[in-house]
Amino acid sequence: MKTLTLYNFNTSYSFGIKEPVAEKDATVAQRLTRMKETFDKEGTRKTVESIIIVHEHNHPHILLLQMSNSYFKLPGGKLKPGENEVDGLIRKLTKKLSPIGTAPDDSPWEIGELVSTWWRPSFEQHTFYPYIPPHISKPKECKKLYVVTLPEKCTFAVPQNLKLIAVPLFELYNNQQRYGSVISSIPQLISKYRYVYLSLDEK
């Protein structure tokens, strides 16, 4: 059984704010058009996302980016064509969550195992399946989830328009309605680990 060491979300990390990441598209329709054009050029869209695990009061918590009252995302994003998955995930996490100017090599992300792969049959819907659904020959997107842990200290810089929250497993579990099928499956996906909980003030 693999062991993960988790640090306390409130005492280990500090949080700054940075400029919102600029939206590439002004409208949903524009975004859809851009995704389809890229699909025609590059094929299946490849994204990588992170299950960043910390603890609060000795229970694992997952870091989510809250985009709005009822829309949550795992930190991550789209790979460049040919980009290595781990490199791409570090690049995306650094861009989204580290202070401006942080080099990917100086970033705190400890990339662990790939734990799940999800497929999206159509760009029109936001539905992902943990397999390629029957009769889908060219899935539009393939999303891979990696486990990420953090060192005992690090500084986040969260884009002003987003909130970084730590959510306990029992809140995510079976809560597909609020978090969607991918995020609500995280408790199952990380249940194989044993956890060690460290808190800085306990040392």
Add this chain to the structure above:
Amino acid sequence: MKTLTLYNFNTSYSFGIKEPVAEKDATVAQRLTRMKETFDKEGTRKTVESIIIVHEHNHPHILLLQMSNSYFKLPGGKLKPGENEVDGLIRKLTKKLSPIGTAPDDSPWEIGELVSTWWRPSFEQHTFYPYIPPHISKPKECKKLYVVTLPEKCTFAVPQNLKLIAVPLFELYNNQQRYGSVISSIPQLISKYRYVYLSLDEK
């Protein structure tokens, strides 16, 4: 990304029948009493179960033991006190699914990764969680799921009162009502693998 080689369920394997495995308890109440007595002596009940993956028409299928119209189980069972998890799983699979007299060392089970751990807070209910629920200090049972693959040929012997069935992932996914929370999570848990599908008649 790890690759698993799957063989065709219908052409690779042959199936015999054997005597039903004798029930230890005559009633549900007796079973409950026995579980509680064992808990007092041995502590948390430790079970291991297998996600045996084969393929049909080049889609992964999971082997389930069908106990009745609407009750399905993963092959496996309870560990003896101090027994190694992999040894115990091989012992249980051989006892339940191999022809009588097969030695565990001659069994076909290729035990892969631990992919999930589930906890049961009470014997009265059949509910498992992929974490120890808050305020539960002594979970009654801990169930670990291992991925198992098979060689290109083997012979099963299924107890007369049970059926061994191969179920595709889309049938299990999101189907907690029919299969329960553990079995319906299998598609997520094994989505990280790449699969190679072999069929004997194709060689």
